[in-house]
Amino acid sequence: MLALATTALGAYVLVAAGSITVPGSTNTLGPRAFPYLVGGMLVAAGVVLTVLILSGRAGEEEGGEDVDPTVRTDWLTVVLLVVTLVVHVFAINVVGWPFAAALLFAGAAVILGARPWWRAALVGLVLGLVIQVIFGGLLGLSLPAGPLLEGVPFLRG
Amino acid sequence: MDNFSALIDGFATVLHPMYLLYALFGVFIGTAVGVLPGIGPAMAIALLLPLTYTLEPTAAIILFAGIYYGGMYGGSTTSILLNTPGESASIVTAIEGNKMARAGRGAAALATAAIGSFVAGSLATVALTFLAPVIARWAVQLGEPDYFALMVVAFVTVGALLGSSVPRGIAALALGLFLGLVGTDTLTGQQRFTFGVLNLADGIDVVIVAVGLFAVGEALYVGSRMRHGPVRIIPVEKGWRTWMKRDDWRRSWKPWLRGAAIGFPVGTIPAGGADVATFLSYAAERRLAGPRRKQFGRGAIEGVAGPEAANNAASSGVLVPLLTLGLPTTATAAIIIVAFQSYGIQPGPLLLQSESALVWALIASLYIGNLMLVVLNLPLVGMWVKVLRIPRHYLYAGILLFGALGSYALNFSPVDVLLLALIGLAGFFMRRYGYPVAPLVVGMILGPMAEDRLRRSLAISQGDLTYLVSSPFAATAYVAIVVLLVVGLWLKRRERAEEA
Incomplete structure (x- = not known):
């Protein structure tokens, strides 16, 4: 589920990055380039994770001193x-x-x-x-x- | 010898009674949060950040250094005396230390951890004292593309190594980078991803994200599956004579030194932080144990002495890239960068020149803090055990309360606390589904810096991408990523095989 959310956020970032206003004075790398990069990363990670989860490899939950691994999430x-x-x-x-x-x-x-x-x-x-x-x-x-x-x-x- | 005199000046500053008090307060808080499960030094510093805006920078930095060091000491107490492991860096200690405590040798385990931490911490601080000025002098020559390369190294290693799953680490890192994008673009003044909300134009405050993820997220996660019933602690025998016998000293001093030698270099490179150092030290001690190898896994004192020393040495090592390059390699280091920034100080190669008094005071406070910790820790074990017994419902309610206080105190606007609840919920889901939170925090803090460096590099080269790899240093750094990743992932695999 979080994998899908990551993919969705990445797709949104990619689309929204296109609407960032680029002032005429920027000659090389404007304010859009880095968002495109980040959006791409989010989508890529999201897709890989979705595939992993669908193929049955879910994430390891975090452990902790006060966490009882045997009970179900309340x-x-x-x-x-x-x-x-x-x-x-x-x-x-x-x-x-x-x-x-x-x-x-x-x-x-x-x-x-x-x-x-x-x-x-x-x-x-x-x-x-x-x-x-x-x-x-x-x-x-x-x-x-x-x-x-x-x-x-x-x-x- | 101007560094030496600068260090003496640093000591002169720190020995001022007021600063000594701050250092003492810091190591005290640090040990307490280290002992308490569920809170780490990163969270403690993030929480205290908004509350210390009224302090002057030197006092605040000394306080934070104390917390940073204290947290490392406190963790070992928990992992030795509690049945379940404490902060991640001391998991290896839990294997041997816990067994020792059950065999009635808890005091010896605590003593070798504390004294070993002191020895290794002091040695590593000496190394830091000599190494930091050298690296800073060299780092001044680095150009924009070199810095960008360093940050890419940090991104990749933090994303891939600070968690159990590589794609989840990368996803967390990308989320952090996204949060770092929100706000006004520094170079063109354009608003990005602010959704037209005025509050977001200044960006999302890192403190809220850090407190939300570490404090609120943890409280919600623990709340969702709490271990009910009383806290079980292994009792420790009283009296200092039981601490360490002659034989324990004989078996401990070599692992201490080896731990320091392993921990410091591992801490300085971005390779997964103190976890890797403790594990490497544990593996080394077991290999060198000879006839005593059978004891490993059943309470060998070497298995506590070495990793604990390595753990502390690594946390000093982490300060080398932090103070000389402005490069955080762990979540706690990233929060310390935020602390510096909140006082208008940007860590980097010029820090040792521009804020020389502050940096040397910080280094001097590490020496003093180490000394305070070894004095404080052993005789006060009884008190830390009491801290460990705080009923869990009160502990996590208190964590929530302080988290809310910290984010409210940023701007005194309730909206920030709402945002905190939202991010806390996100932190809960990340924990629940195995996403590490540390890469997110590092990404959010380093992201804007990296973007700045990248765009400035490309402005200099007029858009020529090959400029990014044209300097020998940058090229080496990109090759190093591959090496660090392969070695790091191999170590992780070994570590898991060891635990299983």
């Missing part, structure tokens, strides 16, 4: 984690960074199997506030503290 966890990340993004400007961070941490931890949920939430809240104090307050990163903590001076970025 797609639900992946989807939930991405959703949590997206919720975090939209929460930043509404409730402020520390609380959005707590949401992300607690959400991800519970999805990955942290029990009981309130302990994960507590850890997340503490972590969010500590990061806000260190990076926002001490290192001067402008993390928005959010409406709830607006007045607290040492949290301001």
